[in-house]
Amino acid sequence: xxxxxxxxxxxxxxxxxxxxxxxxxxxxxxxxxxxxxxxxxxxxxxxxxxxxxxxxxxxxxxxxxxxxxxxxxxxxxxxxxxxxxxxxxxxxxxxxxxxxxxxxxxxxxxxxxxxxxxxxxxxxxxxxxxxxxxxxxxxxxxxxxxxxxxxxxxxxxxxxxxxxxxxxxxxxxxxxxxxxxxxxxxxxxxxxxxxxxxxxxxxxxxxxxxxxxxxxxxxxxxxxxxxxxxxxxxxxxxxxxxxxxxxxxxxxxxxxxxxxxxxxxxxxxxxxxxxxxxxxxxxxxxxxxxxxxxxxxxxxxxxxxxxxxxxxxxxxxxxxxxxxxxxxxxxxxxxxxxxxxxxxxxxxxxxxxxxxxxxxxxxxxxxxxxxxxxxxxxxxxxxxxxxxxxxxxxxxxxxxxxxxxxxxxxxxxxxxxxxxxxxxxxxxxxxxxxxxxxxxxxxxxxxxxxxxxxxxxxxxxxxxxxxxxxxxxxxxxxxxxxxxxxxxxxxxxxxxxxxxxxxxxxxx
Numbered sequence: 001x002x003x004x005x006x007x008x009x010x011x012x013x014x015x016x017x018x019x020x021x022x023x024x025x026x027x028x029x030x031x032x033x034x035x036x037x038x039x040x041x042x043x044x045x046x047x048x049x050x051x052x053x054x055x056x057x058x059x060x061x062x063x064x065x066x067x068x069x070x071x072x073x074x075x076x077x078x079x080x081x082x083x084x085x086x087x088x089x090x091x092x093x094x095x096x097x098x099x100x101x102x103x104x105x106x107x108x109x110x111x112x113x114x115x116x117x118x119x120x121x122x123x124x125x126x127x128x129x130x131x132x133x134x135x136x137x138x139x140x141x142x143x144x145x146x147x148x149x150x151x152x153x154x155x156x157x158x159x160x161x162x163x164x165x166x167x168x169x170x171x172x173x174x175x176x177x178x179x180x181x182x183x184x185x186x187x188x189x190x191x192x193x194x195x196x197x198x199x200x201x202x203x204x205x206x207x208x209x210x211x212x213x214x215x216x217x218x219x220x221x222x223x224x225x226x227x228x229x230x231x232x233x234x235x236x237x238x239x240x241x242x243x244x245x246x247x248x249x250x251x252x253x254x255x256x257x258x259x260x261x262x263x264x265x266x267x268x269x270x271x272x273x274x275x276x277x278x279x280x281x282x283x284x285x286x287x288x289x290x291x292x293x294x295x296x297x298x299x300x301x302x303x304x305x306x307x308x309x310x311x312x313x314x315x316x317x318x319x320x321x322x323x324x325x326x327x328x329x330x331x332x333x334x335x336x337x338x339x340x341x342x343x344x345x346x347x348x349x350x351x352x353x354x355x356x357x358x359x360x361x362x363x364x365x366x367x368x369x370x371x372x373x374x375x376x377x378x379x380x381x382x383x384x385x386x387x388x389x390x391x392x393x394x395x396x397x398x399x400x401x402x403x404x405x406x407x408x409x410x411x412x413x414x415x416x417x418x419x420x421x422x423x424x425x426x427x428x429x430x431x432x433x434x435x436x437x438x439x440x441x442x443x444x445x446x447x448x449x450x451x452x453x454x455x456x457x458x459x460x461x462x463x464x465x466x467x468x469x470x471x472x473x474x475x476x477x478x479x480x481x482x483x484x485x486x487x488x489x490x491x492x493x494x495x496x497x498x499x500x501x502x503x504x505x506x507x508x
Contacts, residue, residue, distance in 0.1 A: 001346065001347075001355050001358065002344050002345075002346055003339060003344065003345050003346065003347075003400065003404065004339065004343075004344055005338065005339040005340060005341050005342065005343050005344075006338055006339075006404070007201050007202075007340065007341035007342075008201075008341065009341055009342045010194060010197040010198055010201065010341045010342045010369075011197075012165075012190060012193060012194060012197070012369065014165050014190075015165065015189070015193055016088060016089070016160045016163050016165060016170065016189040016193075017085070017088055017170050017171075017189050017192040017193055017196070017228065018052065018056075018085040018088045018089040018160060019160050020192075020193045020196060020228075020232050021052075021081075021085055021228060021231045021232045022049060022052070022085075023232065024231050024232040024233050024234045024235075025045040025046075025048060025049045025231065025234075026045075026049075027045075027234075028045060028234075029044060029045055029046025029047075029049070030044055030045075030046065031044060031045045031208070031234070031236075032044055032045075032236055033045040033048045033231060033236060033237070034048060034078040034081060034231075034236065034237045034238075034239065035078075035210075035236065035237070035238045035239070035255075036077060036078055036239055037212065037238045037239055037240045037241075037247065037251050038240070038241065038247070041078070043078040045234075048078070048081060048082065048231075050156065051079075051082040051086070051153075052081075052082055052085040052086045052089055053086075053089065053156035053157050053158070054086075054153040054154060054155070054156050054157075055082055055083065055086025055087070055089075055090075055149075055152060055153055055154075056085075056086045056087075056089035056090040056156075056157040056161070057090075057153070057154035057155045057156050057157040058086075058152045058153045058154030058155075059086065059087065059090040059092065059152065059154075060090050060091075060154070060157060060161065061154045061155070062152075064090060064092050064116065064117070065090055065091040065092055065161055066091040066092065066161065066163065066168060067092075067093075068092040068093070068116055069092065069093045069094070069095055069113045069114050069115045069116060069172065070083075070087045070092055070093070070094050070095070070115060070116065070117045070118075070119065071094070071095045071096075071097055071109070071110055071113065071115040071117070071118045071119065071135075072084065072094060072095075072096055072097065072118075072119045072120070072218070073097040073099055073101075073106060073118060073119070073120040073121075073124055073127075073128055074099060074119065074120055074121050074124070074140060074218075075099050075121070075216070075241035075242060076213055076214065076216060076217050076222070076239040076240055076241055077121075077140065077239050077241060078239060079140045079149065080217045080227070080239070081217075081227055081231060081237075082149075083119050083140075083149070084096075084171075084217070084223075084227070088170050088171070088189070089157060089160055089161065090157065090161050091160070091161030091162070091163055091168070093168075093169045093170065093171065093172055094170070094171050094172070095109060095113040095115055095171070095172040095173070095174070095184065096171065096172075096173050096217065096218035096219075096223065097109050097110075097174075097218060098216075098218050098219075098421075098479060099124055099216075099218065100479040100480060100481065101127075101479050102127070102476065102477055102478060102479060103127050103130035103131040104131075104476070104477050105477075105478070105479060106127060106128065106130075106131035106132075107130075107131035107132075107133070108182075109174055109182075109184075110131060110132060110135060112174075112184060112376070112377070113172050113184055113376065115135060116135065116136070117135065117136050117137075117138065118131075118132045118135050118136070118137050118138070119137075119138045119139070119140065119149065120137065120138075120139055120140070120146075121139060121140050121141065122139050122141055122142070122143035122146075125137070125139060125143050125145070125146055128146075129145065129146075138151075138152055163189055165188060165189040165190040165193065166188060166189075166190045167188060167373075168188060168189060169186045169187065169188055170187060170188060170189045170191075170192055171187050171192065171223070172184045172185065172186060172187070172376055173185050173187070173218070173219070173220050173223070173317050174317075175220075175316070175317035175318065175422060176415055176422050176423075176424035176426075176427070181424055181426055181427050181430070182422075182424060182427065183375040183376065183378050183381055184375060184376030184377070184378075185220075185317045185318055185372050185375060185376070186372055186373055186374055186375065186376050187220075187317075187320055187372055188372075188373060190369060191320045191369065191370050191371070191372060191373075192224065192228065192320055194320070194342070194368070194369035194370045195224050195319070195320035195321070195322055195370040196224065196228050196229050196232050196233075197341070198322060198340040198341050198342065198343070198368075198370060199224065199225055199229045199322055199325075199340070200229060200232075200233055201340065201341045202313075202322075202325045202327065202328075202340055202341075203225075203229065203259065203288075203328075204328070205229060205230055205233040205234075205235045206233075206235070207233070207234040207235070208234065208235065208236060209230070209233075209235045209236070209257075209258060209259075210235065210236040210237075210238060210255045210256070210257050211226060211230055211235060211236070211237060211238065211257055211259060211261065212238045212240060212248055212251045212252050212255070212257055212260070213226040213227065213230075213237050213238060213239050213240065213261075214240035214242065214243045214244075214248055215261060215262075215263065215291070215420075219291070219420075219421070220315075220317045220320065220321040221261075221263075221290050221291050221315070221321055221420070224320055224321060224322070225261055225290070225321075225322065226261060236255075238251055238255060238257075243266065245266075245269055245273060245275055246275055248266075249275070249276065249278075249279045249281070250279070252279075252281070252283070252284060253279050253280060253281065253283065256283035257283065257284065258283065258284065258285045258286060259284070259285070259286040259287070259288060260284055260286070260287045260288070260308070261288050261289075261290070262287065262288070262289050263289060263290065263291040263292060263419060263420035264289055264291070264292050264293065264294045264295075264298065264419075264420070264452050265419045265420070265450055265451055265452060266289075267287075267289050267294055267298050267299070267302050267310060268298060268449065268450065270287075270302050270305060270306060271298060271301035271302045271304075271305050272301075272305075276305060276306070281306050281307070281308065282307075284306070284308050285308065286308065286309070286311070286328055287302065287306070287308045287309065287310045287311065288311055288312065288313055288325070289310060289311070289312040289313070290312060290313045290314070290315065290321075290322075290420075291417070291420030291421075292417040292419075292420045292452045292453075293312075293408055293417075293452075294310065294312040294334075295334065296333035296334035298310075299311075299312070299333050299334070300333055309331055311325070311326035311328070311330075311331075311332075311337070312325075312326060312335075312336055312337070313325035313326070313336065313337065314336035314337070314406070314408065316392075316394060317372075318371065318372045318385065318392055319366060319368070319370050319371055319372070319392060320370040320371075320372070321370075322340055322370070323339060323340060323343055323345065323366045323368065323370070324336045324337045324338060324339055324340065324343075324345075324406055325337045325338070325340055326338075326405075332405045334407055335401075335405040335406060335407050336398075336405075336406050336407065336408055337405060337406065338404055338405060338406070339366075339368075339406075340368075340370075342368055342369055343366065343367070343368035343370070344366070344367045344368065345364060345365060345366045345367070345406070346364075346365045346391065347360070347361070347362040347363070347364060347365075347398055347399070347400060348362045348363050348364075348365050348393075349362050349363075350362065350363040350393075350412060358400070359399065359400065359401070359402070360399070361397050361398070361399045361409050361410075362397065362398065362399075363393060363394065363395065363396065363397060363398070363412055364394045364396050364397070364398035364406070364408070365387075365391040365392065365393055365394065366391070366392045366394060367389075367390045367391050367392065371386075371390065371392045372386075372392075374386060394413075395411065395412045395413030395415075396408050396410075396411055396412065396413070397409045397410040397411065397412060414426075414444075414503060415445075416443075416444070416445030416453050416454070416455050417445070417452055417453050418451050418452065418453060418454055418455070418481045418482075419451045419452060419481065420452070421481050423445070423455050423481065423482045425442070425443040425444060425445075425455070425501075425503065427478075427482065428441075428443040428455055428457065428474075428478065428482055428484065429441045429442060429443050429457075429501075431473075431474055431477045431478055432457060432459060432470070432474065434473070434477070435469075435470055435473040435474075436462060437461060437462050437464070437465035437466070437469060437470055437473070438459050438460070438461065438462065438465065438470065439459075439460040439461065439462050440459070440460040440492070440493045441457060441458065441459050441460070441493065442457070442458045442493045442494075442501045442503060442506055443455050443456065443457050443458070443484065443503075444456060444458075444503040444504075444506050446485075446508050448485070451481075454484075454485040455482065455483075455484045455485065456484050456485055456486040456487075456488070457484035457486070457487045457488070458487075458488050458489075458490045458493065458506050458507075459487055459488070459489055459490070460489075460490060460491065460492060460493060461489045465489070467487050467489075470487060471483070471487065488507070493506075494506065
């Protein structure tokens with residue numbers, strides 16, 4: 001059975017993602033479009049548009065355009081939108097990198113994406129230069145040994161460099177998909193514009209509406225739902241470079257933000273942290289959680305504490321990211337909601353590929369204009385994830401109730417979600433196996449109240465192996481959230497006859 005959206009279909013007119021954003025910035029150049037949360041620095045719609053057009057012009061003058069990739073390694077700040085959309089307006093592709101990555105991880109993404117330029121901030125310059133072998137490094141601001149972002153600016157570009165919105169890739173974020181190592185996700189201009197329109201149908205952002213954005217713009221959730229949706233719909237984005245509960249609450253109250261977009265660990269904090277009692281959250285009318293499953297128990301605890309109904313949405317990087325959301329005005333604890341506009345889904349038996357009976361559990365498959373065309377230079381991974389007729393296999397087990405609400409029941413894929421960020425067991429295992437103290441290794445996720453899940457490692461040790469030394473080895477290769485919370489020594493890693501690690505047989 002193919003389930004459809006209860007919303008009317010969206011209308012697409014062939015715009016680039018930046019043309020869609022510029023439409024939202026037009027009309028009132030003096031309106032504040034972005035605010036740097038920690039400092040209060042304001043950027044008007046006119047200034048933001050001018051920065052985007054000037055960067056696009058400068059990049060074009062340097063010969064950068066379609067087929068070229070620019071990387072950004074930065075926390076949330078107003079300049080992030082300038083870089084993102086300046087690159088896209090020049091017809092090039094931007095790849096967004098997690099600022100907590102080590103130089104090894106950054107170097108991998110730069111090489112795999114084929115980036116020709118890396119934009120960062122002075123605080124991350126050491127990591128950037130260590131990773132960017134043969135690649136020019138620019139900084140937002142100024143720093144010795146790097147090109148200032150201002151030097152990349154040129155004559156304002158009057159129009160979008162022509163792109164095929166259905167084919168040309170606007171952004172190349174990295175995701176582990178349903179399994180395996182991180183892969184570049186090819187998201188076209190049409191994918192991004194479609195999801196902006198789909199989200200707007202759900203969230204109904206009003207002109208001048210403000211939102212506090214701590215969810216990182218390098219992650220597709222923060223990038224689409226906060227940065228692009230709010231800019232494209234004439235809202236105001238207040239950026240936070242990292243999550244700070246007190247500052248987040250203070251800014252939400254000060255700016256009277258009607259909607260909080262969060263991840264489950266923040267929902268736990270809102271439900272339990274004593275700091276919350278110090279703030280009058282009456283301006284907040286809606287709370288939307290995404291990036292990882294939000295349990296019904298936590299959602300109900302947040303509602304009791306704050307008086308705000310907590311709802312969740314669902315998506316993947318491969319879907320730009322949103323495919324489902326609980327409509328405002330409804331309360332369905334534990335549900336991911338209904339399909340967003342112009343989106344279809346099925347619930348499929350993963351063994352047979354056939355639709356399951358109504359109410360039964362199966363893998364969630366999704367089809368819509370927000371679904372990626374494929375992975376970057378990974379045809380086998382693409383074929384394993386996308387069917388020929390456009391269905392994306394999410395790797396999540398779902399169930400649909402009698403009213404059409406979808407519930408995620410389990411995960412077929414092996415990904416670990418740490419505070420909403422993906423950790424691929426295979427990536428941590430590969431890093432472990434580079435240590436001479438490790439003969440074999442396996443990694444799985446275990447539940448954690450604060451983070452949702454955390455990785456734990458099981459190691460077959462070499463003679464004389466020490467846990468502290470293994471941890472020190474990993475610290476130089478992996479971002480902090482990928483580091484195992486626990487390392488246990490075992491005699492052998494359970495594997496199938498074909499050599500596949502049997503993660504479910506590992507102890508919790």
